[in-house]
Amino acid sequence: xxxxEKIQDAVILVAGVLAIWQCLYLAIGNSALTSPAExxxxxxxxxxxxxxxxxxxxxxxxxxxxxxLVVVFxxxxxxxxxxxxxxxxxxxPVLATLYAxxxxxxxxxxxxxxxxxxxxxxxxxxxxxIIPVMLFTMSATANVHPVLVRSARVxxxxxxxxxxxxxxxxxxxxxxxxxxxxxxxTILGVLIGDMFASKKGLGFRxxxxxxxxxxxxxxxxxxxxxxxxxxxxxxxxxxxxERRLRAAR
Amino acid sequence: xxxxxxxxxxxxxAPSQQGSSNALAHVEVEKVVKIFRGAKKTADVHALGPVDxxxxxxxxxxVVGPSGCGKSTLLxxxxxxxxxxxxxxxxxxxxxxxxxxxxxxxVFQDDASFYWLDVSENIAFGLRQNGTxxxxxxxxxxxxxxxxGLHDFAKAHPAQLSCGMRQRMCIARTLVMQPRLILLDxxxxxxxxxxxxxxxxxxxRLWRETGxxxxxxxxxxxxxxxxxxxxxxxxxxxxxFIDIITTGWPRERTSEIVSDxxxxxxxxxxxxxxxxxxxxxxxxxxxxxxxRG
Amino acid sequence: MxxxxxxxxxxxxxxxxxLELACRxxxxxxxxxxxxxxxxxxxxxxxxxxxxxxxxxxxxLKVAVAxxxxxxxxxxxxxxxxxxxxxxxxxxPLLSSYYALPLFAFYPLFIxxxxxxxxxxxxxxxxxxxxxxxxxxxxxxxxxxxxxTKVGRMHQMGPIASMLRLQLPAAAPYVLAGGRLAxxxxxxxxxxxxxxxxxxxxxxxxGFAYNSFDTRMMYGLxxxxxxxVIVLNLVLHAWDDRLRLRRRPVRD
Numbered sequence: 001x002x003x004x005e006k007i008q009d010a011v012i013l014v015a016g017v018l019a020i021w022q023c024l025y026l027a028i029g030n031s032a033l034t035s036p037a038e039x040x041x042x043x044x045x046x047x048x049x050x051x052x053x054x055x056x057x058x059x060x061x062x063x064x065x066x067x068x069l070v071v072v073f074x075x076x077x078x079x080x081x082x083x084x085x086x087x088x089x090x091x092x093p094v095l096a097t098l099y100a101x102x103x104x105x106x107x108x109x110x111x112x113x114x115x116x117x118x119x120x121x122x123x124x125x126x127x128x129x130i131i132p133v134m135l136f137t138m139s140a141t142a143n144v145h146p147v148l149v150r151s152a153r154v155x156x157x158x159x160x161x162x163x164x165x166x167x168x169x170x171x172x173x174x175x176x177x178x179x180x181x182x183x184x185x186t187i188l189g190v191l192i193g194d195m196f197a198s199k200k201g202l203g204f205r206x207x208x209x210x211x212x213x214x215x216x217x218x219x220x221x222x223x224x225x226x227x228x229x230x231x232x233x234x235x236x237x238x239x240x241x242e243r244r245l246r247a248a249r
Numbered sequence: 250x251x252x253x254x255x256x257x258x259x260x261x262x263a264p265s266q267q268g269s270s271n272a273l274a275h276v277e278v279e280k281v282v283k284i285f286r287g288a289k290k291t292a293d294v295h296a297l298g299p300v301d302x303x304x305x306x307x308x309x310x311x312v313v314g315p316s317g318c319g320k321s322t323l324l325x326x327x328x329x330x331x332x333x334x335x336x337x338x339x340x341x342x343x344x345x346x347x348x349x350x351x352x353x354x355x356v357f358q359d360d361a362s363f364y365w366l367d368v369s370e371n372i373a374f375g376l377r378q379n380g381t382x383x384x385x386x387x388x389x390x391x392x393x394x395x396x397x398g399l400h401d402f403a404k405a406h407p408a409q410l411s412c413g414m415r416q417r418m419c420i421a422r423t424l425v426m427q428p429r430l431i432l433l434d435x436x437x438x439x440x441x442x443x444x445x446x447x448x449x450x451x452x453x454r455l456w457r458e459t460g461x462x463x464x465x466x467x468x469x470x471x472x473x474x475x476x477x478x479x480x481x482x483x484x485x486x487x488x489x490f491i492d493i494i495t496t497g498w499p500r501e502r503t504s505e506i507v508s509d510x511x512x513x514x515x516x517x518x519x520x521x522x523x524x525x526x527x528x529x530x531x532x533x534x535x536x537x538x539x540x541r542g
Numbered sequence: 543m544x545x546x547x548x549x550x551x552x553x554x555x556x557x558x559x560x561l562e563l564a565c566r567x568x569x570x571x572x573x574x575x576x577x578x579x580x581x582x583x584x585x586x587x588x589x590x591x592x593x594x595x596x597x598x599x600x601x602x603l604k605v606a607v608a609x610x611x612x613x614x615x616x617x618x619x620x621x622x623x624x625x626x627x628x629x630x631x632x633x634x635p636l637l638s639s640y641y642a643l644p645l646f647a648f649y650p651l652f653i654x655x656x657x658x659x660x661x662x663x664x665x666x667x668x669x670x671x672x673x674x675x676x677x678x679x680x681x682x683x684x685x686x687x688x689x690x691t692k693v694g695r696m697h698q699m700g701p702i703a704s705m706l707r708l709q710l711p712a713a714a715p716y717v718l719a720g721g722r723l724a725x726x727x728x729x730x731x732x733x734x735x736x737x738x739x740x741x742x743x744x745x746x747x748x749g750f751a752y753n754s755f756d757t758r759m760m761y762g763l764x765x766x767x768x769x770x771v772i773v774l775n776l777v778l779h780a781w782d783d784r785l786r787l788r789r790r791p792v793r794d
Contacts, residue, residue, distance in 0.1 A: 090549045102733040229642040
């Protein structure tokens with residue numbers, strides 16, 4: 001598919017979303033929504049304030065730390081569980097159950113353990129993201145086609161080389177999919193942490209605005225968050241489809 | 250032979266010996282061409298034709314050719330699954346255009362088992378679709394199951410069967426519809442050689458029992474030579490018939506026909522024609538312009 | 543039970559035992575985490591408390607409504623969207639990033655529209671589950687082998703017959719997997735919104751217990767949710783196993 005077609009598609013998508021937004025606004029009215037134009041101008045206005053930037057950076061810091069923790073520990077543990085079949089099958093149902101558990105129910109526990117600190121917010125993020133990363137990494141590592149491993153061993157490669165040079169590269173696409181999902185929900189987790197565990201950060205601002213019934217601010221922050229989340233997701237998708245990282249099939 | 254059960258089709262005139270001149274053409278393919286239009290920046294693909302031949306009623310016609318020469322496209326056009334870019338297909342006097350006429354059945358190379366149904370439900374699928382009377386469904390189902398040797402697996406699911414059995418199930422599913430023309434697109438492609446030979450014999454048995462006309466597409470020369478009354482040898486893409494060979498085999502043949510001295514001669518002749526085409530196909534080049542239909 | 547199962551049981555039992563000891567011996571502050579035995583006692587309290595059970599069933603009812611709505615809507619949207627190649631291509635970035643979006647940021651919108659009641663909570667559960675359902679339905683329809691469509695045409699099936707008797711049954715395992723995800727997501731959506739902004743329901747009760755420093759009640763409720771999720775997972779897994787035979791045969 002040509003680049004111009006991709007750009008065309010993206011433009012149509014954005015235009016479509018804006019159009020539907022505008023129609024909803026006209027149908028529902030000022031109390032619940034603000035129009036695209038108003039929202040964007042409100043956002044631009046907010047971005048000119050220092051205190052708003054302070055909030056943004058506050059959230060961003062926690063997100064980055066949480067994301068790094070999720071990536072490092074999630075991938076390392078995921079690979080180990082994927083390589084060692086028995087540990088993997090022991091752990092898998094537990095991880096799957098935790099994945100389906102509403103993390104919301106664990107928030108009070110996190111708050112009790114960490115208090116209202118930045119660590120709590122980072123913990124929220126890690127709590128959300130580490131499980132999908134581990135699950136996907138585990139699955140990708142374990143599902144590397146046996147014929148690849150056999151071929152490597154026939155070439156007399158020592159075990160650690162087999163893992164590092166064959167298994168891991170082959171598992172990369174699956175791992176990256178897991179990272180995509182994991183990092184996305186880590187961002188959301190930190191945001192929710194902002195909402196409950198903090199007097200700073202974007203989530204806090206959002207809760208504030210909800211309390212004040214400040215619809216324009218609510219919409220502006222929601223817009224900023226959405227755009228940010230979609231951008232991060234898109235960058236990770238680009239990473240996933242990067243030619244060198246794609247498994248040859 | 251199944252003496253106790255009725256044959257499936259009793260209304261078709263018994264196919265006369267090969268070479269008889271009063272057998273009517275069952276299906277005629279007249280100067281059919283198929284070109285696939287390319288998307289924006291890709292070239293059009295001239296996949297097939299012009300192809301011009303006909304199949305007599307009750308005849309077993311095989312098509313051999315190198316990979317990618319358009320054999321499957323030919324089947325699609327004859328079945329009504331695909332419209333020809335030029336030319337036409339006439340089946341039992343009416344043109345085949347865009348939809349599948351009743352009386353034509355097809356078995357494909359890919360596993361087409363309905364994996365959510367068991368074997369009986371799979372086979373009876375078409376009949377139940379048409380609202381056929383349950384008594385009749387039962388009768389035909391029982392016949393097809395015993396004919397294809399699937400009795401022990403009637404309640405099993407496709408996931409529990411081997412590839413060969415699944416393919417037999419798909420053949421049975423086509424069989425119960427009592428098609429007068431059966432199109433087979435490399436139905437035994439996924440099977441091993443020994444199974445293929447036995448399945449070939451089953452196909453002959455089927456052919457004799459039903460009296461249907463058969464078009465078999467295969468890349469196996471042995472299979473074509475063993476099974477067919479006539480063999481169309483197709484060139485590399487765009488597929489056109491280089492030659493159509495008559496084998497002259499008796500109707501009551503089995504896989505043991507391979508020991509007939511004619512067998513080797515016919516095979517050798519086909520390979521002489523095909524070898525060049527296969528090389529062209531392997532190198533991605535165009536097929537020969539020779540055309541004898 | 544398999545070896546892995548026994549090991550798992552042993553590991554979990556060891557962890558619970560370790561926590562129990564740590565709490566009893568005072569290594570863990572009782573305001574933060576209570577001993578597992580006390581959690582179990584609190585759970586029993588929860589299960590025998592009439593008022594709580596009423597709240598819980600109210601929550602579960604909301605989840606059920608959200609699931610039914612999202613499954614139906616998801617399948618319909620999936621069926622309608624599936625053949626529209628261009629539209630799918632355009633919408634794809636949005637669909638695949640569905641769960642990266644801060645869906646909870648739209649909760650205030652729902653409240654303004656539907657008030658602070660069950661309706662907005664159900665809507666939140668619905669929206670959270672819908673993405674998974676649509677994606678699973680599309681996935682299921684996508685994986686149908688092309689040859690099956692050909693067979694459908696050989697049997698002269700029209701588009702409706704084809705959808706009902708061929709495509710939906712062929713896509714069923716994926717659609718059902720989507721249903722399982724929908725249940726999980728609807729549950730998350732409902733509990734989360736009850737927690738954030740609500741005066742009733744299971745999610746609210748947990749938040750209330752936390753705010754009232756009623757640690758026991760809080761852990762009892764959390765344990766209840768955990769058990770609920772485990773039981774639900776087991777049931778759905780067993781059901782899934784029964785349908786194993788009806789899956790597409792795996793070619794070697």
